[in-house]
Amino acid sequence: MxxxxxxxxxxxxxxxxxxxxxxxxxxxxxxxxxxxSAAASFFNEERYKKTAIVASYLALLAILIxxxxxxxxxxxxxxxxxxxxxxxMTAPLTWGTWFLIGLGLFSVLNIMLKMGNPAVKGSKGIxxxxxxxxxxxxCTYTAVALNIATDARPLWSNGxxxxxxxxxxxxxAIATTSLIISLGGEGKEExxxxxxxxxxxxxxxxxxxxxxxxTTLTGTPMSRQAATVITSGDMAxxxxxxxxxxxxxxxxxxxxxxxxxxxxxxxxxxxxxxASVLVLIGVFALRYIIVSGGQMLPLT
Amino acid sequence: xxxNDEYYTGGKKGAGNSVRYGMVIDLRRCIGCHSCSIHxxxxxxxxxxxxxxxxxxVDKGTYPDVRRNFLPRLCNHCExxxxxxxxxxxxxxxxxxGAVLIDNxxxxxxxxxxxxxPYDARFINPVTKTADKCTFCVxxxxxxLIPSCVQGCIGRARIFxxxxxxxxxxxxxxxxxxxxxxxPATGNEPSVFYIGLDESVEEERGGVTSVTGTQxxxxxxxx
Numbered sequence: 001m002x003x004x005x006x007x008x009x010x011x012x013x014x015x016x017x018x019x020x021x022x023x024x025x026x027x028x029x030x031x032x033x034x035x036x037s038a039a040a041s042f043f044n045e046e047r048y049k050k051t052a053i054v055a056s057y058l059a060l061l062a063i064l065i066x067x068x069x070x071x072x073x074x075x076x077x078x079x080x081x082x083x084x085x086x087x088x089m090t091a092p093l094t095w096g097t098w099f100l101i102g103l104g105l106f107s108v109l110n111i112m113l114k115m116g117n118p119a120v121k122g123s124k125g126i127x128x129x130x131x132x133x134x135x136x137x138x139c140t141y142t143a144v145a146l147n148i149a150t151d152a153r154p155l156w157s158n159g160x161x162x163x164x165x166x167x168x169x170x171x172x173a174i175a176t177t178s179l180i181i182s183l184g185g186e187g188k189e190e191x192x193x194x195x196x197x198x199x200x201x202x203x204x205x206x207x208x209x210x211x212x213x214x215t216t217l218t219g220t221p222m223s224r225q226a227a228t229v230i231t232s233g234d235m236a237x238x239x240x241x242x243x244x245x246x247x248x249x250x251x252x253x254x255x256x257x258x259x260x261x262x263x264x265x266x267x268x269x270x271x272x273x274x275a276s277v278l279v280l281i282g283v284f285a286l287r288y289i290i291v292s293g294g295q296m297l298p299l300t
Numbered sequence: 301x302x303x304n305d306e307y308y309t310g311g312k313k314g315a316g317n318s319v320r321y322g323m324v325i326d327l328r329r330c331i332g333c334h335s336c337s338i339h340x341x342x343x344x345x346x347x348x349x350x351x352x353x354x355x356x357x358v359d360k361g362t363y364p365d366v367r368r369n370f371l372p373r374l375c376n377h378c379e380x381x382x383x384x385x386x387x388x389x390x391x392x393x394x395x396x397x398g399a400v401l402i403d404n405x406x407x408x409x410x411x412x413x414x415x416x417x418p419y420d421a422r423f424i425n426p427v428t429k430t431a432d433k434c435t436f437c438v439x440x441x442x443x444x445l446i447p448s449c450v451q452g453c454i455g456r457a458r459i460f461x462x463x464x465x466x467x468x469x470x471x472x473x474x475x476x477x478x479x480x481x482x483x484p485a486t487g488n489e490p491s492v493f494y495i496g497l498d499e500s501v502e503e504e505r506g507g508v509t510s511v512t513g514t515q516x517x518x519x520x521x522x523x
Contacts, residue, residue, distance in 0.1 A: 003500045006368070007357035011350065011423035015414040075409025075429040079389075082408060086389040093388035093412055145412070148386060152418035152486060221503075298505045299420035300356065300373065 010298045016291055019073040023066055024142045024287045025172065027100070028165065030062035031138035032173025034107060038128040038135075041113075050187045051194060053114050055177045059135070060107035067100060092145035099137035106131030139169035146294065154223035155230070155294040160212050164286075167205045172283045174198045179276035182269035191272045192259060198279065199255040206248045209286070226297055235293040238285050247282010251275040320379075320398040321436055322463040322491035323450070324470050324479060325372050329457035332357060332370035339452030340374075343437065350423045352434040353449050358501040369501040372457070374449065375400065375421040375434035376482065376490030383413035383422060391431070398463075398491055399436045407431050418486040436460075463491065 037055035040048035071080045087094040109127045112120045120127060143165035146156040178194045181187045216227035230239050254275045259267040332355050340346060340353035356371040377400045384392045384400060391406035392413055402413075407430035414422045414431060425432035437447035441460075445451070450458040461470035479493035482502055 002362050003358055003360040003504045005356065005504050006359050007355070008505075009351045009354040009356075009373075011420050012411070012414050015411040015424075073410075075411070075424050076407065079406075079408040082389050082406065086406065088385075088388055088390045090385040091388040091412065092386065093410055097388070145386075146415075148382075148416070152483065153415070295415070299418060300505060 008298070008300065010300065013298070014292060014295045016295065017073075018288075019069055021284075021288045021291045023070050023073065024165075024291065025284055026062045026066035026069065027096075027138050027142055028169035028283070028287075029172045029176060030059050030066060030100075030103060030107070031135040032169035032171070033059035033062060033177065034103060034110065034135035035132050035139075035170065036173045036177055037110060037114075038132050041124070041128060048190055048193065050181050050184075051177055051190050054180050055173060056107065056110045056114050058173065058176055058180075059103070060111060063100060063104045063107060067104075070100075092141050092148055095137065096141040096145065099134050099141055102134035103131065103138050106134055136166070139166050146290070152222075152299050153294050153297075154216050154219060154226040155212075155290065158212055158215060160208055160215065161290070164205065164208045164212060164290075167201050167208065168283050168286055171198060171201050171205060171279055174201070175276040175279040175283070178272050179280075182273040182276070185269055188266045188269070191269060192267045195255050195259070195267050195272055195275065198275075199252060202248055202252050202255075202279065206244075206252070209243065209248070222297070226294070229296045230289060230293050234296060235289050239289055239293075242285030243282050243289060246278050247285055251278045251282070254278075318464050319396070320463045320491065321377070321441065321460065322398065322470060322493065323374075323436075323447075324459045324473050324477075324493045324495060326457045326459070326473075326477070327370065327494055327496040329455040330355075330370045330372055331455055332368070333454060335452045335454050336372055336374075336449035336458070339448040340434070343440075343448035344435070346432075347425060347427050349426065350432065352432070356501075358504050360498070360500060369498055371494075371497075371501055372449075373419075373421070374492065375436075376419055376488065376492045377434075377436055379489035379491065380487060382416045382418070382486070382488055386412040386416040388412065395438070399438050399441075401435055401438065402431050402433065404428055404430045418483060418488065419490075 033055040037052050037059060040052035040055065045052060071077050074080055083094065083097045087097070106127060109120055110131060113124055113127055140162055143162040147159065147161055174194050174197060178191055178198070181191055181194070213227055213231060216223050217231070229235055254271055255267070258271045334355055336353045337351055337355060341351070344352060346352050353372065353374045356373055358369045358371065360367050360369055377398055379398070381392070381394060381400045384394055388410060389406050389408055391403045391408070392400065393403065394400050409424060409429050409431065411424065411431070414424065422431055422433045424430070437445075440447060446460050450460045459470045459473050461468040463470060465471060474493060477495045479495050480497045481490040481493055
């Protein structure tokens with residue numbers, strides 16, 4: 001039987017807007033960069049020196065831009081400091097506050113480490129290890145904040161959002177680091193290593209994004225509706241064009257055909273830079289699709 | 301107000317007793333007059349453009365066999381409110397009597413609760429810039445009065461009272477009639493119950509006052 005809503009009061013149609021999308025992107029960049037820097041230092045400090053240094057600065061820079069944006073997004077920004085002492089442990093935003101503060105501090109220590117500051121030289125393992133825990137927290141809490149939100153937003157309540165956000169953080173960080181190194185025109189060995197790691201992450205991400213859409217499409221009627229907004233509704237162009245083709249398939253093809261398929265090959269800085277830019281567009285599209293697309297269906 | 305008054309709730313305070321306030325809305329008696337919305341607006345000085353209580357209209361059927369259904373809405377004052385769990389500054393709190401309230405002095409306007417509420421009961425008050433929603437009129441209830449929307453309902457479709465007291469009007473009404481909560485699958489356990497709720501009325505979403513593309517399509521179809 002036909003039923004149609006003729007009057008209703010949908011309140012805030014999109015409580016979380018573009019500033020939150022930018023926050024998710026930057027927090028992913030910050031967390032991912034710290035882990036990239038830590039991994040480069042851990043595996044071979046000499047060989048991956050540029051990566052370790054560039055990523056360590058990127059982590060701090062991203063946090064310094066990210067935190068003011070997050071505060072600006074509040075409707076009462078002057079009260080942001082109360083998050084530090086009122087913290088409710090059930091709220092993902094409380095964890096996020098502490099993860100961001102911790103990552104900020106460890107990013108400074110990591111930069112001091114890279115500069116060879118004698119004060120921190122002896123505690124490299126602790127700084128990189130503990131810092132990575134905070135970094136992983138920053139990459140993850142944003143997904144948990146959406147996850148915990150409500151079953152009424154099927155795109156958000158899907159558990160696969162957590163690995164998708166972690167992978168997106170790694171992809172963002174590696175792509176930005178590659179872009180900066182490739183603009184310098186040197187370090188082909190490091191670029192090749194970064195690019196092959198990102199190619200692997202991109203394939204993983206493609207599989208996880210398809211899984212997210214498939215599990216949402218095969219759910220309840222409300223869940224199917226939510227997935228349809230992404231696959232054939234308002235978000236379709238951005239999803240298929242921005243995320244799947246530009247952000248995932250073309251970079252995977254570029255990286256694969258240019259050097260992974262040619263064994264022992266070295267990637268050219270131009271290809272690495274192009275792939276990085278496409279990947280960054282794709283990650284931003286992904287963050288936007290999840291945050292905005294997840295709120296597109298009216299709740300009542 | 302004396303005890304014989306039909307609107308007397310007993311004047312029970314929130315703390316230290318086992319009162320659990322709830323509301324029953326008998327949809328068979330609702331005529332969609334918006335009295336509840338207006339009473340709530342005037343009692344609580346709710347700003348223009350936002351509503352703590354409102355009525356959703358759903359038209360069902362094909363001409364000439366069409367019926368307009370009404371669904372009065374308000375905060376469900378859930379037993380396990382997700383808005384409470386996600387509030388990072390403990391601005392959202394729950395009284396012992398079940399009323400879920402917001403401390404305006406603590407709210408930072410992060411909108412976590414707005415995204416977490418599956419019932420779209422919350423919004424950001426354009427004047428205070430903090431989260432806002434129905435309070436079950438606790439300022440009235442604590443003085444022994446019933447909520448404003450209940451007092452203003454011309455069909456007496458709303459019954460407010462103590463769900464834990466088996467002799468209260470609401471408990472007796474719930475015992476006699478089959479009642480449903482909105483979207484119980486979310487696990488929030490609303491304290492607002494509906495009698496005569498048609499599932500398609502609840503499930504049909506969207507509305508004419510909405511603004512996004514998806515909802516605009518709903519509007520076009522409606523017109």
